[in-house]
Amino acid sequence: MLVSSEIIPALGLFLGLxxxxxxxxxxxxxxxxxxxxxxxxxxxxxxxxxxxxxxRATAQSAGLISASSGSxxxxxxxxxxxxxxxxxxxxxxxxxxxxHGLVILDLEHMPGSVCGSWPAFWMIGTVxxxxxxxxxxxxxxxYTTNEVTLHTNEDGCSIQNSGFSxxxxxxxxxxxxxxxxxxxxxxxxxxxxxxxxxxxxxxxxVFATEWTSDGVHVWRFSNxxxxxxxxxxxxxxxxxxxxxxSFAGNCDFDAQFNNLHIVFDITFCGxxxxxxxxxDSCTSKAPTCQDFVQNHPKAFTESYWRVRSLKVYTNDRSxxxxxxxxxxxxxxxxxxxxxxx
Numbered sequence: 001m002l003v004s005s006e007i008i009p010a011l012g013l014f015l016g017l018x019x020x021x022x023x024x025x026x027x028x029x030x031x032x033x034x035x036x037x038x039x040x041x042x043x044x045x046x047x048x049x050x051x052x053x054x055x056r057a058t059a060q061s062a063g064l065i066s067a068s069s070g071s072x073x074x075x076x077x078x079x080x081x082x083x084x085x086x087x088x089x090x091x092x093x094x095x096x097x098x099x100h101g102l103v104i105l106d107l108e109h110m111p112g113s114v115c116g117s118w119p120a121f122w123m124i125g126t127v128x129x130x131x132x133x134x135x136x137x138x139x140x141x142x143y144t145t146n147e148v149t150l151h152t153n154e155d156g157c158s159i160q161n162s163g164f165s166x167x168x169x170x171x172x173x174x175x176x177x178x179x180x181x182x183x184x185x186x187x188x189x190x191x192x193x194x195x196x197x198x199x200x201x202x203x204x205x206v207f208a209t210e211w212t213s214d215g216v217h218v219w220r221f222s223n224x225x226x227x228x229x230x231x232x233x234x235x236x237x238x239x240x241x242x243x244x245x246s247f248a249g250n251c252d253f254d255a256q257f258n259n260l261h262i263v264f265d266i267t268f269c270g271x272x273x274x275x276x277x278x279x280d281s282c283t284s285k286a287p288t289c290q291d292f293v294q295n296h297p298k299a300f301t302e303s304y305w306r307v308r309s310l311k312v313y314t315n316d317r318s319x320x321x322x323x324x325x326x327x328x329x330x331x332x333x334x335x336x337x338x339x340x341x
Contacts, residue, residue, distance in 0.1 A: 049270035075304030112302030113196030
């Protein structure tokens with residue numbers, strides 16, 4: 001394992017990262033106004049998840065969302081045996097779309113390492129799949145580490161194997177490097193504090209994603225090592241040391257990624273968690289992923305996001321545009337990949 005961003009002090013400039021000053025553009029807050037800044041996706045999950053995404057009113061009455069004590073809760077139904085189309089959950093897509101910027105997510109809790117679950121925090125273009133996708137947090141079932149992944153709709157985008165502390169999984173970002181459209185370039189964070197139960201046991205932490213014309217860079221900081229400039233609202237990525245994931249190299253990032261929305265979701269089974277059920281440790285719990293998710297509601301008490309803050313910063317080279325109500329369907333997704341809105 002290379003040196004982690006969690007233990008590197010301020011080292012000065014990191015090659016290829018911007019030194020521009022960032023200023024706050026959007027603070028999503030931690031009260032009920034948080035939910036007003038997102039659209040609630042309620043269409044069937046095109047990735048074949050065993051899930052029912054519900055609207056805001058339903059989520060509120062069922063206790064799937066709440067805002068209190070300085071944090072926002074996004075969860076799933078943990079009380080009822082599920083029926084078709086699946087276990088109730090929420091999927092939120094920001095009404096605003098962004099071009100470049102610094103997205104800082106401070107989490108007290110992310111969905112745990114629970115069999116059958118498939119949570120993600122990601123960004124997707126207004127017109128998928130042509131505008132690209134950035135998966136910042138994603139995993140399935142009892143996974144213990146996070147993988148950051150980029151997906152492009154055009155060939156000719158590959159990343160270099162340097163400048164980050166994670167482990168390169170795949171370097172080609174084009175979705176059709178695989179015949180089913182599940183390709184993407186991915187970097188694995190080897191720390192068990194990067195995902196699920198391990199992240200939660202450590203008290204949460206911060207994911208900071210910088211997106212510029214030069215690439216996409218992601219840092220993860222444990223709760224005890226969040227940089228002072230983030231806490232003070234004056235983030236300066238040039239002082240954060242080596243990112244856990246850095247996507248730079250042979251790629252026109254401005255052509256491949258534009259007008260991206262922020263998304264939170266928790267789905268179940270589907271094209272990734274469902275397809276791997278028979279080959280992972282979860283298979284001893286039930287014959288199929290759907291059977292387990294349907295009949296064991298209490299298994300998902302740890303399947304929730306608790307957001308301490310979500311802020312988007314911009315600099316003099318960053319731009320943003322607003323978007324209306326999101327009616328774009330989600331197209332497809334796989335391990336380390338979820339495409340569409």
